[in-house]
Amino acid sequence: MELPPAFPDELLLGRLMRHIILTGESACSFSSRVFGSSRLSLHPFLTAGISRIAEMSCENADNLLVRQTLAPLFFFYLPKHANALKEDLLRGDGAKALRHSQLPSFGCGGSLHLKWCPRCVEQDIHDRGVAYWHRAHQVPGVTACWLHQIRLMSTELKARQRLNEGLPTAVHCDAQAASAMENEVAIFGFGLLAQLEKTKPDFDLEAKYRSRLNELGFITSNGSVRRKALMKAFSSDLAMYPMQGSLFPRHQTDYHYISELLAAGKNCHPFRHLLLGAWLFNSANKMFQHTAPIEEVCSHQPKGSTKEEIEQRCLSLLREGHSLAAVYRKTGKSRCYLKRLAALHDIKLYLMPKQLNDVLKQKIIRLAVLGVHRRRISEVCGIGLGSVEQAISSEPGLVEMRKRSRHESKRRSCRVQILRYIVRHPEAMRRDIKSDCNAAFFWLYHNDRKWLENVLPMAAAK
Template identity: 30%
Template sequence: MFSYFLPQRAKSISQALLQSNGSNAIRACQLVTFKEFETLTLKYCLVCVEEDIRLFGVAHWHRNHQVSGVEACADHKVWLIHEQLPERPHIKTLLLPSYSTPVKQCTELSFQFAKFTKQFLHDISESNNSFNQSELLSELSKLGYILGNKRFKRQKLTSDLFEFIKGLERTSATLLPCSDKDYRYLSYLLAGNVSQHPFKHLIVLFWLNSTLDIGHKIQTKNFERNYGIEDKSELCQNLLKQGNSMAEVRRITGKSKRLWQ
């Protein structure tokens, strides 16, 4: 996630991880430079624990549960449980999720954010793409938040985002804008010249996705990069093979019927 949203740091992050050097990886992610932060814990879902034990004989930590700001399980619509990290070194023998407290259903918005994050993480893991600032600005422009030449309707943008995410229960307040007038929260992200915490990008994309229903558009862009524009007919054929209707394929690709006939 850090590599995707901080492409200029991706190589350093990758090298540090390949060398199993956690300190260098954290340094490369520039964690300490962000205003947004959260207390680091391990997170797990009790229903996933039951399933893991049934299927594999042992529970394990799920990657998509560990994303900053995610507090729900994308598969079971329940709150995640926080487990305190042991003292350094954090990796301990038999440090596994435990089955202890009752399962509690989460709220719809937190569930939707978890589902969005899981899919997003999967998509970026499958490709070598990195974050494209101009695509974000293009989507914001469609919603009328850009006045031209990188001038934004900061007040409306911040207030609309704040209104949408205030139902995001349990996500640490230190990751979110502090009010509907916290204009600085989005300023640097929109300017694109200062590294920002991945959560900030993620929450804005989630909001745009929910507002514009651009999930398919983001996916299409990834497909276009993977297949190449000239392979559009192949993309259409593959989408049809995956069980999508003609109308759905037309909607996803934004192309007319004759392109794949």
């Protein structure tokens, strides 16, 4: 058996579908010949029986597992179950593999879907003559295409024989732009899969999280997590995500959610880690390269010092001309924190920045005031995303202004969507608007209810 060559980022199940379409063999016959059972039900992204497929197609089983399924994502975020899961997937025990993936424990063992991007379908047909299922689109919880930054379409897999589903087809529809958080999570997931193809990383994920949280000011002087401030900031950014459920915090005081992610050895759904990783690091490369010090308590720091006292001590040392490294040794505060503190108090640091100078910083601030996305600013200025964020956060009031601008932009977008629908469907009732403009309806319901009630048709009398 010779499978068609794999396309970039192609899902193994999709590759098997292409083989069936090209050869004309029925799905039941193929399953019986390869797996010994015509009733076998293959999981879309944790496909079992890899060793048998590799043996019959003369390919490397590890390559199929790592490059064409989502197994590396589960190996990375569920290390305690990685060996057992890998053995089950290679051997062909799909039921045990599903249990070791912990998906049923997370409340995600129900219906399965295959997702695709309309723009990717058009591009694939143009470039290769056929559309195919992309692996990065199938990450549970991801709702956006990392490349085109639009919402993904979804097909529920109802039939037992998944190989009969076929390939994605071109559909003429108005592509819906994804929110910034959706795009960040999708890009982070794609980047992480690409990293996991190259090497098997071995590092302490909890230490990475705590190190980055310390840089952002969410770790106290005694090493505790500021859960209240962290959950408030994290939940507000997740409010724009279209999905809700067990994979998301229930509310801003759901501290158990963040505690599980930061606790070593806890089983958490990979998508929860993707959400936190994308929010903290913006890209998988940045997470892997993150080398900031994780020491949160310094032996030179006077015991019982308040936040204001520590800040004043840092300012005093910086004004005296001490280097960032010397101030860090004396106070335990990271370089990122010290740079931001110096910028807020107009303290000149005698550094030799390779790229981020005063001229470039002013350009970043001008673009930020205009509402340009920080990733676009990074591209225009040719500088890293972290440097852009540092420049924005050091300008007083700019972060709050950008949050207000995003909120108003979302409000206008939702209002326009509702108004256009009412104009196109003048006879529509409230339930029609709620069903067809679901995301915009509920955003306005929670954030602009008075306006929504004024434009909606009168409720039907009981």
